[in-house]
Amino acid sequence: MKLGVKIWSDNFDSFQAIQKLNSGKLVDYAEIYVIPGTFDANKLQAIRNVPVIFHAPHTSHGFNIVGRDKSFSNAVQTIKQFADYFGEKRVIVHPGVSFDIVSTPEQNISGYKILEDAGIKLIIENMPRIGIDGKSILFGSTPSELKLLLSAVKSDLCVDIGHAICAANYYKKDPLSFIDEFLGLNPFMFHFCDGDYASVTDVHKSLGEGNFPLTKILTKLTSRKDKKELIISLETPKKGDLRGLSEDLKNIARLRGILDPAKLK
Template sequence: MKFGLKLWSINTNLVDQAVSLIDSKIFDYIELFVVPGSTIEFFSIDIPYVIHIPHDTFGVNIGDSSLDRHSLKLINESINWADSLDAKYIILHPGYGSLEHASCFLSKISDPRLLIENMPKIGLGGELMIGYSSAQIEYLIGDNEMGLCLDLAHAVKGAVSLGIDYKSYIKEFMNLDPRMFHISDGTLNVETDQHLNIGEGEYDFSFMQQCIDSSSTGFVTMETPRINLGSLAEDILNLERLRCILNYK
């Protein structure tokens, strides 16, 4: 496995700490969420990157035709970041609204690095999200070269909403050969996203490890909370907990 550290592009105060963690091989890459209006100069460092496109909080929603121009602008800005930083992948949330429009929108983007991230069925604001099932993800990918970023916690939440076994549900996504993964903890009685610390929820990480190990890739980004915005100590602790649970050296 290769473990990713999640940063936002406004976390410039954490760059030196992040580089040190990668140099010491605690983490293997940075997954960088591009906040609109931020600058790339602090991150122009020769380390491995994955880019995350802004999501609906920043008005990027490919399921809403009224936001097409804005969404495409910010997506293209993120692609430019990926080009500059030589990022391996570019992750996109499909948002909410029209599945058909989202599919049409994606046909305008030709980049084999693009990964569609699966979503919970229900958003934090009660929205019906696009991409909560493997069938929807397969429809969005279509005949394009793009792939799937399997957010394991999102898949669990989708299963909770549907009232079905989450392990069987995750296996359906595994049939799409995910190119990378997101991981965090959560409970099995809440259908919306939680992003709990490792060990604070109810997820079976041994099962999740089996899924990751069976894939053709080993990229796994930690998406656990960071309360102290001036330190990466919580990220290190969560990775240590996960390694301990998985007995992964």
């Protein structure tokens, strides 16, 4: 298994902690959420030797895969700066958001191809059906929608477990069976946290503080038919400690405890 912790590109206080977690073999990589305009080679030197995967910004930071404005261009430029600095081209990218109507497959594919042409190795992430504003209807919440994207662009898949559960609740499907459908797409990696098992909107909680059936979910992820190495990024709350990442340390311990083979039988 490879385990990663998600940090933001402007969380400079967390860089030293991430380096220590990696050198101490508690985490294998950092997933860096790239905020446009935050590239700083001097500050990044602290984690220069830490393996990384990048996450493109959300619409809250002006980036939308179906948009074509200056914010889109600025975000792509910053992503490329990070990718070139670390020599790592893999970037997780959400499908686009169209706030009045659902974005179309064609709109998303066009945006993804721009990133692909820029040398970015895409990792497309599944979405809830309902946005965190409780109103937006999102594309990419079902395996069939993701298949349309994955067949049109060269991309791996990141399955966000919380997103899959939210979408299952929206469609009134059994969440565990819905997760099985996503596993059928041979995902490259997973996002993992706890949350509200009955909700249609995404709420990230520390492991053990929600009511997700964590052991059942992890049993599915560790017994996949494709036998791929399990790659998990924790997306649990920081609870204010960006310097020491103490909450991440707790969640790492909880995850490894659940992954104990005796508990996954």
